[in-house]
Amino acid sequence: MIVCRPPEGAPPVRFGRWSLEDYCDIVRNFHGSVAPGMLIGSFMVQHARAVLPPDILFEAICETRVCVADAVQLLTPCTTGNGRLRVINVGRYALALYDKFTGKGVRVHLDAGKLDDWPETRSWFLKLTPKAEQDTERLLGEIIAAGNTTIGRREITVDPSFLGKRKLGPVHFCRGCGESIPVAEGELCGGCRGGVLPYR
Amino acid sequence: MIVCRPPEGAPPVRFGRWSLEDYCDIVRNFHGSVAPGMLIGSFMVQHARAVLPPDILFEAICETRVCVADAVQLLTPCTTGNGRLRVINVGRYALALYDKFTGKGVRVHLDAGKLDDWPETRSWFLKLTPKAEQDTERLLGEIIAAGNTTIGRREITVDPSFLGKRKLGPVHFCRGCGESIPVAEGELCGGCRGGVLPYR
Structure with missing residues (x-):
């Protein structure tokens, strides 16, 4: 099993109410493995959630069909089956969380322009290394060390016609x-x- | 909180490795509540899974965008983010599980023709009772008592063009x-x- 840990001396990483170690167990159980995209997606979700008011009802849109949706499902109340998560695949590694009633929210994406200091992550994201040559433990360590620094974040407003219970x-x-x-x-x-x- | 329990004297109900009580906690935590559709969906998933060979890699298709997908995600290894669950909304309360390589599998649906003995379930499913008048505890008890008896099941073969890693x-x-x-x-x-x- 690939071990997932922060660099030596770095502060502990938490996802929601879980330690990194416990969260990785939950991810393995739900998603199947601690995939790089799942781990980055978890930072993305947490980074987006951090700027939403704490007490609102929010929904989620994932702009890709891979990985990120599962980070949303584990770290927010939004799931495929409860209708609060929608995947609208436009091919970007991004997601949005927004107030269910006002549509005001935040969009985060993995910013390739911020990956110069993180060569393993850049190679993985831009598919520069064949998967067989990927050093997954090193990659996961890098993702944890990078934390939120690779994520772009901006405010969005969801179109009113999209809001409301379907x-x-x-x-x-x-x-x-x-x-x-x-x-x-x-x-x-x-x-x-x-x-x-x-x-x- | 609405309590979910089998009728007196009935054998205990289990979902996956969980008792009914523990499973309901997991459902509340993930889906938000023990919704009737979520509970029926859980019976449907388990009823489908029971006739698949135990050791195959399988994927899932949900034919509705409501509830059922979350039962798949909790009771199988198929999730939205790992690509093994796809929602193809055709409006039917149904799902299919199928061998990832051969496409052979099984489709289950909630069969309105089998609901005559289960009036609360029938009223809920066919939307004969306004939600405000619904006796949810009674409805959930009925769903548990009915178990798999309301589910239709048949073999399917998924088209080869649909199979394979995307x-x-x-x-x-x-x-x-x-x-x-x-x-x-x-x-x-x-x-x-x-x-x-x-x-x-």
């Missing part, structure tokens, strides 16, 4: 499969309309 | 924002192309 509304039965579906889906569910699900 | 591939810098993005995105990331993200 209700499913009334349901009826699909004319194709007979299963219960939201009336808003129409007479046929997406499965019966075809072209969406990769199985029948 | 690699990000090489990266370059977006000509708009300057952030690192997969080359496959093109010269501009989805954020700079516009119309996708609800903020600038």
Whole structure:
């Protein structure tokens, strides 16, 4: 197992209410491994959360489909299934946390321009080193040492049309499969309309 | 806090390695509350998992964006961020688990045709009762008593074109924002192309 630790003499790192060591156990259990992107994503989430007012109800948008979403799910109340986390994949290593009602919030991203002092992280992020040659323990150590210094952060305001509870509304039965579906889906569910699900 | 318990005299219910009580704590912590859909989703996941060979690597597809995804994330190794769970919202209360390499698997859904003996569940699922009038403790008790009896299950085979690791591939810098993005995105990331993200 790859060990994850801060550099000697550095102050202890914490994620949410957990020590680094306990958090890594939680990550292994949930995500499968302490992936570099998962660890950077955890710093990103914490860095974003730190500037939101402490007592607001907030939601999350991930701009990438990899890793970061799991850091959001472990370190905030936002999950895929409770509707407070949405992945809108635009290809950037970034996420936003925003007030559910006002839309005011913060966006963080891993800034390649801030990686000059962190060569392992830069090589990993820009895919300059083949994965087989990657020294993962060294990379994770570097990510921990870098902490928030590699993260860009700015204020954002989410468009009002995007805010508010997305209700499913009334349901009826699909004319194709007979299963219960939201009336808003129409007479046929997406499965019966075809072209969406990769199985029948 | 709403208490979740099996009917008197019924055998104890377990989810994964957890007792019902411990699992409900985990659900509250992750999902926010023991929502009816979350509890039914947990039975669905367990019912699907039970017929997969024990030692395969499998992935998951949720056919709805509500609740069920979180049951998958808590009871299987598949999460949003590790790429093994995908939500393909076609409006049905259903999910599929399938062998990552062969595509062979199983689909489960909550079958409205099996709810005649479970009036609270039927009213909730078909939205016949306004939420304010819902007796949640009674509903959760009914869901536990019903267990797997309300679930439809069938074999599926996921299309081979859908299988395999979705690699990000090489990266370059977006000509708009300057952030690192997969080359496959093109010269501009989805954020700079516009119309996708609800903020600038």
